[in-house]
Amino acid sequence: MPTKTGSARKSVIIGKFIIYGSLIAIASVYLMPLWVMVTTSLKSLDEIYSGSFIGLPQAITFDAWAKAWGEACIGTACTGLKPYFINSLMMVVPAVALSTGLGAINGYVLTKWRFPYHNVVFGLLLFGCFLPYQAVLLPMAQILGMLKLSGSISGLVLVHTVYGVCFTTLFFRNYFITIPDELTKAAQIDGAGFFRIFFSIMLPAALPILVVSCIWQFTQIWNDFLFGVSFTAGENTPITVALNNIVNVTMGRKQYNVDMAAAMIAALPTLFVYIVAGRFFVRGLTAGAVKG
């Protein structure tokens, strides 16, 4: 900019300096807990108690990770997190697939096959996204007992599918509404039926929102604690409940390095998804704030 004087340019540079400085300072505050978790998990217990908290480990050891994965005691069973990690996987995969599949077809019906009161149906589903789950815990426990699903991973799959459908339907409905109706109308005139249109027109166009929905559901269900702690116990709990049990062991010298390694193990799957597909994660996150 040729019209700018030297002092004006200087103040712009100082301004930029302040902006970058604050952004980097804030970023380091945000990264600090992760840094502390990782470094603590790589230290020996003696080093932790002798007082290094924020620094790098003097000698890197993976003992705490091995212990958290295979030996740490949860209650009386010293199995580590491994079986609970598997529990969470067994819960997440079917629940994500079921809720996303149902959400996709619901969104399709609600936008392309409108019927009287379709908006009422959508409103009812939408409130389900904001349900405080405490209000349904007791009856759900009763019903799971009646279905002989109490305390089982299949029970959790059912629960997460029921409440997940509200979110996934919202995602797909808001996405499909942007696809012009002419497209489906034309296909109908050509003789394509309900499912044909869904599988060969709508689904291929819905790839981005399919990813958003899967990532959102994966994160939500993997991170769930309330349903896990309310409906399962002992060896059937998901990893979040097992992590909380490991951390709250009060016997003996507290093994902070094992706690942090366990927390990292529980965090890695969602953290990995976030790093690989963060863009889609943010879209799911802001969907609640974006007009329907």
Next chain:
Amino acid sequence: MFRNTHLTDRLAKWLPRLVLTPSMVMVLVGVYLFMVWTGWISLSSSRMVPHYDFVGLEQYIRLWSTPRWHTAVINLFLFSFLFLAITVGTGLIIAILLDQNIRAEGALRAVYLYPMSLSFIVTGTAWKWILNPDLGIEKVVRSLGWESFVFDWITRPNFAIYTIVIAAVWQSSGFAMAIFLAGLRGIDNSVIKAAQIEGASLPKIYRSIIIPMLRPAFLSVIVLLSYIAIKNFDLVLAMTNGGPGSATEVPSTFMFSATFRRNQMGVGAASAIMMLMTVAAIIIPYLYSELKESRHAD
């Protein structure tokens, strides 16, 4: 087309509704019937197992005369107020800073948002360790030379709730930032340019033009964060387990322990209904206005 018989025609007409039915049944039962069911339990004398008698508002009277519940309600207000104020403030500041044509914006944004992908149990575990007075931040500051530095809030009944605010802000401010940033990107640049030509300073432009234009973003952030605050359960459990004593009890932990630990199912159900009514009072007007506005926009 002419091949279609009457029957398949009728089936085709009903097919969309038929496909929607399983989900609708799940939601009508799992959300609405269960809500009514919980309401019913809250009007009964249930303790260890559900009893379907009718005792009127007895459980609500019992709930509101429980000191622990009073602590929980006060904590919720205190927590929500601080959590909302600080999260909205931090989120807005970061969003404004990021909106200044920053290099590496994507990487920075990713750093501010990653806590949102973690479980509250993981967040709580990490912060419990960081705030641990024997080995955590307190010790770091002391080793830097400030020998008398004290930061033991997590173990003090009057201060423990603030440590939960710290962890919750860390986890959620990236979320506020993302919504504010989306709002800022939606503002027409020509408005800002015009104000600049008229000689308004940048802080003044933000204060009197840009921030007022972010009203919808503020509404969304406040409503969604209130919802996060009310259902906050895992974080309290992981950090303080409601303690020391019952100092950090919140409605969600109260409901859980009354129902599953103290055999007061009726009181637990009554507290759940109080939570539900609070959320409904915030969410239903919000959803109503969002849906109405979008109909205008169509």
